[in-house]
Amino acid sequence: MPRVIPLIDQRLASLAGRALPHGPSAPTGHLLDGRGRPLRDLRISVIDRCNFRCSYCMPKEKFGKDYRYLPHQALLTFEEISRLARLFAAHGTRKLRLTGGEPLLRKDLEVLVAQLAAIRSADGLPLDLTLTTNGSLLARKAATLRDAGLHRVTVSLDALDDAVFRRMNDVDFPVADVLHGIEVAQAVGLGPVKVNMVVKRGVNDHEIVAMARHFRGTGVVLRFIEYMDVGSSNGWRMADVVPSREVLARLSAHWTLEPLDASTPGETAQRWAYADGGGEIGLISSVTQAFCGDCNRARLSTEGQLFLCLFANRGHDLRSLLRGGASDETLSRAIAAVWSGRQDHYSEQRGAAGAEIQPEDRIEMSYIGG
Ligand code: SAM
Ligand code: SF4
Ligand code: SF4
Numbered sequence: 001m002p003r004v005i006p007l008i009d010q011r012l013a014s015l016a017g018r019a020l021p022h023g024p025s026a027p028t029g030h031l032l033d034g035r036g037r038p039l040r041d042l043r044i045s046v047i048d049r050c051n052f053r054c055s056y057c058m059p060k061e062k063f064g065k066d067y068r069y070l071p072h073q074a075l076l077t078f079e080e081i082s083r084l085a086r087l088f089a090a091h092g093t094r095k096l097r098l099t100g101g102e103p104l105l106r107k108d109l110e111v112l113v114a115q116l117a118a119i120r121s122a123d124g125l126p127l128d129l130t131l132t133t134n135g136s137l138l139a140r141k142a143a144t145l146r147d148a149g150l151h152r153v154t155v156s157l158d159a160l161d162d163a164v165f166r167r168m169n170d171v172d173f174p175v176a177d178v179l180h181g182i183e184v185a186q187a188v189g190l191g192p193v194k195v196n197m198v199v200k201r202g203v204n205d206h207e208i209v210a211m212a213r214h215f216r217g218t219g220v221v222l223r224f225i226e227y228m229d230v231g232s233s234n235g236w237r238m239a240d241v242v243p244s245r246e247v248l249a250r251l252s253a254h255w256t257l258e259p260l261d262a263s264t265p266g267e268t269a270q271r272w273a274y275a276d277g278g279g280e281i282g283l284i285s286s287v288t289q290a291f292c293g294d295c296n297r298a299r300l301s302t303e304g305q306l307f308l309c310l311f312a313n314r315g316h317d318l319r320s321l322l323r324g325g326a327s328d329e330t331l332s333r334a335i336a337a338v339w340s341g342r343q344d345h346y347s348e349q350r351g352a353a354g355a356e357i358q359p360e361d362r363i364e365m366s367y368i369g370g
Contacts, residue, residue, distance in 0.1 A: 027090035027332055029122025033308075033342035039335075040095060040266060040296035042088045044081060045369035046109065047101040048302045052134050053170040054158070055234065056198055058366045060170055062233040076304045078108075080322050082115040084300065085127075087332045091339070093298075094121050095128040097154075099369030101302070104137040110148035117149025130154065132196070132369070136173055138181030143188045153185050154194040159207040160214055168204060182220065194221045194282070199242040201227075208242075208250050216255075216278040223269050223282035229350075230310055231364035244283035248272070251281070266296040290347035298339065299368050306335070307368055309344035315363070 135155040165175040229236040256275035269282030299307040305315025
């Protein structure tokens, strides 16, 4: 379990606010961290369980039948999540992404989606509401989620070849069901669907071109993600990473690609368009090209710990505040105090150190949700 920084001593709960660090108080919609970065994007992990065992994320050896997941009462309730999301929005958050574990395993998720869809940004606009899923339950749930107010989905899919895909999810799940989920999501209006492919050398890099060919011209935006050294379960090695420039070179042997401008500041993917009008792809170079400079993302774990970096080993305990009876003002001040003190830029530091630094006890991707 990751270490947790208490924001307030539980015993002082009735004196909510007294133990909080100083920080800006009333939300202005323009909260900045210690490096001048706004808090635009909140990723909310709604469950720590998953029905897949992707080796780069929840390898079976670590996440076997004896693994202890969070008990139900530890999970933030939908009301707790929406309350926090509303406070984040007042500080400038414009985008919410539901993730996990596998978010579609959380019962009645559409109830949460409806609550989040009702939140407005500091400018009075609806938030961009998205979800990242492994796609296994998507065909069944897409219409309900859309009706509840979800805007878009991102589906993780690492291979088209059924044998390779079954091996990578390690639960023998067929690729056809995920592809069907993507089609249903597009058909009900949860597009443009993005597909995330984590590329691992010698495991699925031979699928890069096939994936591109499959999704070209369909409106789906395929994004290639460098395999990252998140968590401490996956035995990450630099040798397993296929750098984005290599992915680009392999694609360029088949198609002409032209760079596109980022659609929003802080966007993780570098966008490229097929010159023949076949749509676009994205390259997420989390390992070889640090994008900490405009990183505007915070992460709320399943049990209400606020993490400021994917590679953090400490979260800030918002659940204790919530359950200790803190007022909105106290919670808002806590969020502001944590974000305004943020200095994280792990990928840049790792880049400077030549991929050699690895903080201990890093949180697992399945806990924090990516
Ligand atoms: N279960 C959902 C899914 O797979 O989309 C949501 C949670 S998953 C942790 C979120 C994203 O993190 C997925 O796109 C997954 O491929 C990515 N991911 C997990 N471990 C990773 C790693 N070591 N390197 C790069 N991406 C990773
Ligand atoms: Fe599950 Fe997603 Fe992690 Fe795969 S990447 S094990 S689907 S949480
Ligand atoms: Fe943001 Fe941390 Fe990733 Fe840098 S390493 S881009 S600060 S999450």
